[in-house]
Structure formats: C-alpha cells, structure tokens
Amino acid sequence: MAKRDKPLVRPLSPHLGIYRPQYTSMLSILHRITGVALSVGSLLLVYWLLAAASGPARYAESQEFFTSLWAQIAIAAWVFSFCYHFLNGIRHLVWDTGRGFDLKVARKSGYAVLIGALILTASLGYWFLIRAGGAT
C-alpha cells in the first residue's frame, strides 16, 4: 500500500484565528483574490471576443448584457482587480530581483500600489463612463 488508509489526526497550530490582519498579509491575499477574480473575468473577456466574431446580431445581444447594471459592476471590479494585480505584480517582480524587502520600503510600496490601483481604476472608470455614455 502506498499511503496510510487513515491519516493520523494531529493538533494544528492556530493561524487565521489568532493573527491580526497586517498590511503585508492583507495586500498579499488581495493579490491572490484579484488574480482569481481576473481569471473568472477573463471568461467575460472571451465572451466579448466570441460575440464580435459571431456577427452583428450576436454582438448586439452581448452589448445588452454588458450594459446591464450587474455587468457594469463586474467590469468595475475586474478593472480594479487588473490595476491592483498589475501594480502589485510589478512589486513582486522587483522582490524577485532581491530588492525592496526593507520594512519601510515594503510598506511604502505596498500603500503606493493600493492607492495607485484605486486612482487608476477611478480614472479608467471615469473615462469609460463619461466617454462611452455608460456602455462598455
């Protein structure tokens, strides 16, 4: 037999229940959450491309969907996820070169990424909302 039939259940150290949320862990899990959100959102992106490839009638149907309130909210969430994951991703790549681990630097870069993502999202949202008259 390759594995035990019944693994021994041993006590675990507490983790989520006892650790105070910190900017380090919160920004980190946000990177993962926005990543998963982007993966799910890419389904919408491909739906848009499919609709464009399926002729004007199908495309018009997809536009009805995309201009609905829920879709607009989903798109806004996707845009924020993209901006945050993009900026924090660059922060990660900088870490991969060995730089930026100094506590002060990490804190500053972390807040810069979060604020930058919010500003970018607001700008893009403003642009699309105003210019395209709410239709995306």
Added chain:
Amino acid sequence: MSLRSPLGKVLGLGSAKSGASHWWSQRVTAVALALLGVWFIGSLVCLDSFEYGAVTAWMGGPVNATLLSLFVATLAYHSQLGVQVVIEDYVHGTLKTVSIVLSNFLHVVVGALGVVSVLRVAFGSVA
C-alpha cells in the same frame, strides 16, 4: 548515495523537484502580460466606441489581431499557472488532481476560444 529512506521514496515524501519551471514561466508571462496589458487597456481607451463596426475594425488589423491573440493566450497560460498554485494550497488528495486537470482543460478551451475569435475577425469569415 541518496539520503532518502526506502519508505520515504515509496510514500512520495520529499522534494517535488519540478517547481522551478512553473515559477519562471509565471514570471515571464507576468512581464509579457504587463506589456500586453498596457497595450490592451490603452487600445480600449482609444477606441471610438464599442459598436460592432469599431470593435471589429480594431480587432481585424494585423498588428492588433496578433497582439490581442498573444494577450489572450498569455493570459490563459498565466491564469492556469496561478489557479494551479491556488488549488494546490487549498485542495488535497484526489480532488486536487481532478481540480487541476479540469482547470487545465478549462483554460485551454477558453484560451482557444479567444484566439480563434480574434483570428475569425482578422481573416474575415464573420457572418
């Protein structure tokens, strides 16, 4: 001489030994997506409208079709790598293997759908 015990070998304990290529692919696709992503968002910002004509005209140009296809394919790959790590963290046992295989299939299908759609518009066989 290996320091692994025979029992350890049989139980599959120890290093998986094959994570480095995953790590590197994740980084390379990240850089590619950073560049392609800027292009993509920038292009959407510069679109006159999201009407059928404007969108297909943009998608159909040779450079745009190429970059858009690469964007979608790289997105699918980067997403697959990321989702795999998330599954590995939270799911265990046989369910983990099944989930990863399903995720891989889904990513390939979605990536292919995206690329084929772009190519369809680019090569002009839209109804």
